[in-house]
Amino acid sequence: MSTTSLTDRLGSLLMAPVHLLMRIIDIPLRAVQKATGIGGMAAVFLAPNMLIFGIFVLLPLVINFVYSMTGGTAFFLSERNFVGAEQYQRLFTCTNYLDPMSCQEDAFWTAVGNTFWFVVLQVTLMIGVSLITALILNRDLAARSFWRAVFFFPVLLSPVVVGLIWKWILQRQGLLNFGLYQFGIEPYTWLTDRNWTFIATIGVSIWAHMGLYTLILLAGLQAIPKDLYEAAEMDGTKPARVFRRITLPLLAPNLLVVVVLALIKAVQIFDEVYVLTGGGPGTSTLYLTQYIYETGFASALRNPGLAAAASILMGLVLVVLTLIQLGIGQRGEKKGKR
C-alpha cells in the first residue's frame, strides 16, 4: 500500500462535499439521460452557457435595436414611446460633418472625431513600438522571458489602476514635472491642457496594452524557421533586406491580426481614460464609449434611446473589424492545413 500524504488526505477531505454534490446532481441527470439518450445530454451541458448568453448577450443585442427607436428617459421598454428613426436622425443632423459644433448632437461627433484620431494614432504608434520590442526580444538575448515579462507587466493592471498611476505622475507635483525640473523646465499642469491630455491618453493606453501585442508578435517571430535566416546569411543577404524579404512577409498574418485586435480594443477605449481625464478638459478626451455611457446613464438629460443608437453605430464598426479578423484567421487556418 502506498502512503497517502497529509496534503492528499486534506485535499480529499476538502473535495468530499464537492463529490457529494456532484453525485446528487448526477441523480436527476441520469434520469434525463435515460429519457433523452446520450445525444440529449449535449443540450443539458450546453444549456447553462446558452441561457446566460441568451439573456445577457443575445437578448440585449436584439433589444438594442428596439431601444434605439424609442424615446424618453425611462429604462423599461414598456414605458418608452416609439419614435422610429428619430434618434438616428438626431445623431446625423449636421450642417457640416467636418465640424462637430455644427451638429445637433455635437458631443457625439466630437466623440467620433476624438475616437477616430485616437484609434489612428494609438494603433499606429503602439504596433510600431510593439514590433520594435518584439524584434529586440527576438534577438539572441539572455533572460528573454524576463524582458518579455517586463513589457507585459502593465497588461495585467486594471485600467483604473493604470489611470491612477498616470494621473499621479502627471500631477503638478508629479514625477514628470520632477524629471523636467531637473532640466530647468517649470512644472506644468498637464491634465488641464487640451492637447496634452489627448496625447497623454494615447501614451498611457500604449503603455498599458503594448505588452500584449508584443507577446503575439514575438510568438509570430519565433515561429519563423531559423534555417531561413541561416540560408539568407549563407547568401550574404543584408539585414535590412532579410527583414523586408523574410521577416515581414512571414510575420504579415500575425501583424494583421494584431492590428485588427488593437483596432477593436482602441475603438472601445474607456476605463483608463475615464479615470485619468474624465473625458476632459472640456471634451478633448471624450471618446465614444464614454459618450454612450454618459448619454445613457450619467448625465441629467439622459437619453437611453440615443445611447442605444450610438452604440449600434459603434457595434457596426466592431462587427466589420471582427469579420476581417475572423477572415484572416480562417485564411491562416486553411494555409496551415495545406
Next chain:
Amino acid sequence: MGVASRFILRRRGGKSWHWTDVVTWVWLLGGLIIMFGPAVWLAFSSFKTPAALAEFPPSILPYVTSQATVQGYDKPLQLFEAKMPDGSTKVLAEVRRIGLVAQMVDPKAPGEIVRVNIGDRTPVRSVSFATENYTTPFTQFDFLRYLWNSVFVTVTATLITLIVNSMAAFALSKYEFRGRSLAMLIILATLMVPLSVIMVPLYSIISSLGLFNNLWGVILPTVATPTGVFILRQYMLTIPDELIDAARMDKASEWQIYWRIVLPLTAPALAVLAIFSVVWRWNDFLWPLIVLSRRELYTLQVGLSIYSGELNVQWHFILAMTVVTMIPVVLVFIFLQRFITTGIAGTGLK
C-alpha cells in the same frame, strides 16, 4: 562574474558594440524603467503623508519632518536645523515665521526666543512610512467592504465561468448533434458584442431581473465568456474519444464522464482560464460602475475611481488603495506570468 556579464551582455558584433546592440540595451533598460517605474513610484508615494505628497520637488522616500512638544506651547512645533551666527548648528523648534525671519526656541531651553533667517534653517526629516494611509481607508472608509465585494465578485464569477464554460466546451467538443455549428456560431458572434455595445439594454434587463445594485448583476453577464469556451473546447478536443467510450463501457453516466474524466484532464486549460478570469473580473470597471450605485456595494475599482474623482482628492488614501488593488495582479504576475504569456502566445486571445 566576467563570464556571467559576458553572457548577459551577449552582443552581435562579438567584442565590439554593434549599433543594434546599443539600441537593444537602451530599449530594454528604458523599457524596464518606463514599465515598472510608474508603479514603483506610486507604491513609494503611497507611504507619504499628505504634507510630503504636496511637496515639490518630491523626494523618493517618504520623509516626515520631525516635531517636538516644547514646554509652554500647546501645539507640537516643527524642528529645524539652524545655522547659528557663530557658525555652529543647532536643532531648534519654530514658533512662528514673520517674513524672512523665523522665531525659534531651543526645546531644551524653551524660555529664550532665537531669531533665525529662514534661509539658514533646514527642516529635520526622517524616513517614516505613513501606514495610516492603509489602515484609515479600511477602518474609517468603506474600503474593507469594497475589497470584500471585489473578492466575492472575482471568486464567484470565476467559479461559475469555469463550470458553465467547461460544460459548454464539453458538449461542443465531445458530442455530435444537430445545431452544434449553430451553437458555435452564436458563441463566436458574441465575440463581436462587447459590453460597450449593449450596455443600455443590458442595464434594463438587469434592472427588470431585480439585479440592479446587486453584486450578482455584476457577476452574471460576465460568466459566459466565448473566450473561455474556446480555450476549453480546443483543449478538450485533444482528449481521446476512446477515453469517453471506455467510461461509457464502465457504466459512467454522461455527467460522471464530464466530472470524473473530462474535467480533471482539462485541468491545465482550466487553470489558464481561471487566471484570466480572476484578472478580468478583478479589473472590471465599466459594468460595475453602471450596475452599482450604492456605496456599500462598490468594488475596489469603482470605489477608487469615485474617490479619485472627487473635488478634494485625498491622494494619500487613493495611492494606498491603488497599491492594495494592484497586489493580486502583481502576485499573479510574479508567480503565473509564464503561464499567462504562453497561454496568450498559444491562443492569441486575451
Next chain:
Amino acid sequence: MGEITLTKIKKSFGAVDVLKDIDLDIKDGEFIVFVGPSGCGKSTLLRTIAGLEKVTGGEIEIDGKRVNEVSAADRGLAMVFQSYALYPHMSVRQNLAFGLENSNMPKAEVADRILEAARMLEIEAYLERRPGQLSGGQRQRVAIGRAIVRRPTAFLLDEPLSNLDAELRVSTRAELAALHARLGSTMIYVTHDQVEAMTLAHRIVVMRAGKIEQVGTPLDLYNTPANRFVAGFIGAPHMNFLAGEVAELETGTATLATAGGHRLLVPFSGHSLSVGDKLTIGIRPQHITLANDPGSLKVKVRLVEALGSETVIHADLNGEKLLAVVPGQKLISPGDEAHLSVAGAPLHLFDRNGLRVKGS
C-alpha cells in the same frame, strides 16, 4: 452466457454505408476475430455490438435478448481499446475500480475483484501507479484487467496489440489465448493482422467494405478461401494469382493454360466449368518448389531474399509476378532462369467474379 446474434446489421454515417447487412452468430465462449483491411467496418461492427454506435438497421441480440436500445453501460460487455484508453489521472487501482464503483458494488468486493485480476495479470506491483508511469505492455495488461474485473458476458477487443512492439506482441498474443482458455468467456477481437487472427481465433470473420466475405475456422479459410479476396488476405506472403483459361475438361481433372502456354492439371469434379472459361489460379508461395519436371514453370528470377531457414524468390512468369518460398538455402541469384514446380500444390480456382469455383 455470452451468445451474440447479429441480424441484418446496417450502419451508415450520412450517405456512407459502413456496414451492409451483417449476419453473424457468435457462440458462448467462442473466440471470434474480425479481420480485414482498414476501413472495412470491423471496428464499427465491434462498436455497434458494444453499444457505442447505434445501428441504422438490423438487430443485435445478446443471449436472446434484443439490445438495440440498451445503452453501452447496460449491455454487460467490456471493451479493450486500441489506445487502451486508461484514465490518465487515476492510478491503476482506480482505473480498475471505476467501472465497478459506477455499478455501486460493495467496496470489499471491488477490492477482491481487483486483487484477483491483478494476480491473474501480474500487475499487483504497480496498482498505485498512474498509466503514464507504465510501459506499453503494462498498460495493455491494465486495459485487459479493467475488462476482466467487470466479469462481462463478452469481451470486445479492438486491435489491442497494435501498439506493442513485435516481440511483445507475440508473447502477449499467447497470453491472451491462455487467458481466454482460463476465463472461457466469449471474446470478439478486431485486428487487421491476419497472423493474429490465425493464431487466436476459433473462427475468423473476414470483412471487406462493410460486408462479411467469409466466416470459418482459420484452416478453413486457409485451405478453402471462398473468394479471391479471402485467399489473398489470409496467409503470408500473399497467394500468387495467375491468369488462366480452361483448356481441357476430363472427369476428375481440368487442364488449365496459363499466359505463357504452360499447362497445369487440377483435380476437378464439378460441372461449373466449361472449356474456354477464363479463371484466376491461386497458388500459395509455400507450395511452389524449385524443380525441373514436365509441368514446371520457366521463370526469370528478379530478386532473392535469403532468410536462412528459407529462401524467398521473386520471379517473373511471362510478365506475371510469382513468389515462391522454398525451404533451406538455394544458390540462385537475380537474373537467373529457374524452373518452379507446382506439382502436387493445391491450386485454388476463382471465376471471373472472384468466387471460388465449385468442385475445385
